[in-house]
Amino acid sequence: KVSAAAQNEDCKSRRIIPSFPEVLTVLAMWCRRLGWLFRAPSQPRGSTRHVSPWLPHARRTIPAAPAQCHHTAPESLKCAWQLHGDHLELRYANTLMRFDFVWLRDHCRSASCYNAKTNQRSLDTASVDLAIKPKAVRVDETTLFLTWPDGHVTRYGLEWLVKNSYEGQKQQVMHPRILWNADIYRQAQVPSVDCRSFLETDEGLKEFLRNFLLYGIAFVENVAPTKEDTEILAERISLIRETIYGRMWYFTSDFSRGDTAYTKLALDRHTDTTYFQEPCGIQVFHCLKHEGTGGRTLLVDGFYAAEQVLRQAPDQFELLSKVPLKHEYVENVGDCHNHMIGVGPVLNVYPWNNELYLIRYNNYDRAVINTVPYDVVHRWYAAHRTLTAELRRPENELWVKLKPGKALFIDNWRVLHGREAFTGYRQLCGCYLTRDDVLNTARLLGLQA
Ligand SMILES: C[N+](C)(C)CCCC[C@H](N)C(=O)O
Ligand SMILES: O=C(O)CCC(=O)C(=O)O
Ligand SMILES: [Fe+2]
CATH class of the missing domain: 3.60.130.10 (Clavaminate synthase-like)
Structure with missing residues (x-):
């Protein structure tokens, strides 16, 4: 696991392995020194109860000096995610977002779920299992990949998620206005x-x-x-x-x-x-x-x-x-x-x-x-x-x-x-x-x- 993570040079996407805190600490040091980031395997965690914290100390291990990580996106565009029992937590572009699993399935933009020509949903939302949970999660520089129990894969652009998430919406106004006297x-x-x-x-x-x-x-x-x-x-x-x-x-x-x-x-x-x-x-x-x-x-x-x-x-x-x-x-x-x-x-x-x-x-x-x-x-x-x-x-x-x-x-x-x-x-x-x-x-x- 560690070597796979260490080989990954992707600075934007990281997942922390909570069950090996000592490994983390070592990795964090490497990270700081070498500008490497690491990522855990894509499988969701077996236990839904024991959820790892966000590990803020590990977040701080992102190289502070841009020179150490110049080949990657700026700090604000790094992505970190965590699978909880009933939602996916995603941090990207300074926004902490929480997504319900049914929501993530429902908004799938794949050709079989969404008609991009008419901008209409073809997926029958009522046929989605309300207890659905992704089988695998993966993130690269731009995209979140979710594999569902039936093997269907959903992709979301990270920018799209920020724009369309509840947390992203909350920070925005629907109608920019200048109030006046x-x-x-x-x-x-x-x-x-x-x-x-x-x-x-x-x-x-x-x-x-x-x-x-x-x-x-x-x-x-x-x-x-x-x-x-x-x-x-x-x-x-x-x-x-x-x-x-x-x-x-x-x-x-x-x-x-x-x-x-x-x-x-x-x-x-x-x-x-x-x-x-x-x-x-x-x-x-x-x-x-x-x-x-x-x-x-x-x-x-x-x-x-x-x-x-x-x-x-x-x-x-x-x-x-x-x-x-x-x-x-x-x-x-x-x-x-x-x-x-x-x-x-x-x-x-x-x-x-x-x-x-x-x-x-x-x-x-x-x-x-x-x-x-x-x-x-x-x-x-x-x-x-x-x-x-x-x-x-x-x-x-x-x-x-x-x-x-x-x-x-x-x-x-x-x-x-x-x-x-x-x-x-x-x-x-x-x-x-x-x-x-x-x-x-x-x-x-x-x-x-
Ligand atoms: C504009 N026009 C003269 C057609 C109608 C006026 C409607 C006036 C009404 N008290 C209201 O406030 O709705
Ligand atoms: O007479 C006017 O200038 C406006 C009257 C009015 O309020 C209206 O027609 O809605
Ligand atoms: Fe009026």
Whole structure:
């Protein structure tokens, strides 16, 4: 065993033989002196109870001076692994990962398990023995090899594992963002994209989407002030989400619908369609006309405010992310009869990394709270107050006057909007977009979304 290990010059992959500590010590010395690394045989250990420790002293035997191991990868790319009774432990690229055996079988990328053309699994997961365990494990510079009891061999690129492991995911964000208050947003001087470049070049579209994903808002300039031209913009990045308001909508203060949006009243910051099970992902606004005063648009980064709550009062943040609420839209005006109910917490986070992905905040449309008992209700009101105070800080408010020609895209899962009361005739057009399709376009352009 020892000589086989000593002959192996592979510096990236090592397995320690725990039952021979004295051999280890000697090997460790060799290692330090000669820059050799060693590896145990690939067979899993017979005993699953007696698991060897990671032997940190042996890890430290990796030659510190690069000169001694210059033919190998840097320290961060060395791989060490250990088979436990119910999982495989793997250390690579500074990440300690733990893999369930069924997971390792299930994600096999061999031709019989996975269709690389369609990127679909062909393996029937339900046919995998839940007590499966690899018969043999081997690692070389780039790849983990697992042999299963039936002889099937699974290979995983070590880089692939880091990227796709739970531990690797946990260190990453799904959606890179720049959280902002008014100062941060203004100082960033995010450019508006020109309509022609947006419509006619991939660079223009990509630039727009990059800013939209980072800040949750983005503007297109020099748009012809019509509903049809606004529709062409929307269709450039997504499918239009048709709702009870129609596909492309116009609205003025004509009381045509049972909602205060159709008045001249001020509207406090909110997100739209909180009363849908899946609130609309993106809202497009294009002001076609305003002859009068007031009517400025208010924008507030909901995630920036939520982040402040997390810092000040993590328990309140948690409550806002756990307590389910209903929002409701009841309309009986003219021929419009609608009753919508959406359920979900105010703050929605990915459970594995606590990253926010959706804020549902609309005090106008919030329904009766009857999903939690009274004591939780009281704590929820306190948490809601903290969040509202953050959302209402004047320094978090970005005020813009929408003008004909300038279309605004708002991430309705992140950025709240509102408006100042106004006088005179004001006409806005716009639409909602399906979020999946906006993100799809962004990913196809090479953006992380
Ligand atoms: C945008 N448009 C005027 C069509 C609809 C407005 C919907 C307003 C509703 N209170 C909500 O927040 O969802
Ligand atoms: O009138 C506005 O500027 C926005 C109104 C509003 O909140 C909406 O239509 O969703
Ligand atoms: Fe709104």
